[in-house]
Amino acid sequence: MEADPAEDLDEEEQLARRHRKEKKELQAKIQGMKNAVPKNDKKRRKQLTEDVAKLEKEMEQKHREELEQLKLASKENEIDSIAVNISHLVIENQPPRISKAQKRREKKAALEKEREERIAEAEIENLSGARHVENEKLTEILAARELEMKQIPSDGHCMYRAIEDQLKTQDCTLTVAKLRSQTAEYMQSHRDDFLPFLTNPNTGDMYTPEEFGKYCDDIVNTAAWGGQLELRALSHILKTPIEIIQADSPPIVVGEEYPKKPLILVNRS
Structure with a gap:
């Protein structure tokens, strides 16, 4: 069995590879959305442009936050490693304990997962009929007051x-x-x-x-x-x-x- 080349990459390289894959998948999704809207339907094309910009912006922000979290986790891992090595010199044969830093990372990861799930749900709802109708109503209300919605x-x-x-x-x-x-x-x-x-x-x-x-x-x-x-x-x-x-x-x-x-x-x- 041949080894998976991805296994030889460090975490940052693996993250970069996944980000590139997600960007390609997003572009494919966007292209599908564009193909589904007739070019002569100006109203739907305008809404499509807004939806596409929002999807791209949120992916960019998600990727940036994931990279920052990876760098933070790497620094914390270095600190944990030093602390563990010192602990082994002082106390032998003690059962392993979960460090406070690890608990913080797990809690942060759980919150991040929950946040991403909410974003994904919001994106799905945004492309559904109910959200589209709501957006049209809000656009009319704002237009009457000479206001424009910012995503x-x-x-x-x-x-x-x-x-x-x-x-x-x-x-x-x-x-x-x-x-x-x-x-x-x-x-x-x-x-x-x-x-x-x-x-x-x-x-x-x-x-x-x-x-x-x-x-x-x-x-x-x-x-x-x-x-x-x-x-x-x-x-x-x-x-x-x-x-x-x-x-x-x-x-x-x-x-x-x-x-x-x-x-x-x-x-x-």
């Missing part, structure tokens, strides 16, 4: 990325990480305003202080999706109204007490 990757950070993007036009340099950090800090310091709206999905009981603390920690340390509670906190932090446009319901505005021009987000089901 943001559905990666759990999308709400914060959308706000970050609009703040740039106001010369505000708050990043996604900073927005998440300030959101969690504000909610922690105004716990009584938010805690009554959070319930344990298994028991239906209001969150305990410990569960609320975990909820806020996840805002900072994971790609947890943001909702109206986080938007309420952000409106107070920025002292700016935030309007959420929906396809089948009237717009929702949080932070109406502030006189500034609102930030505008689009909510898709």
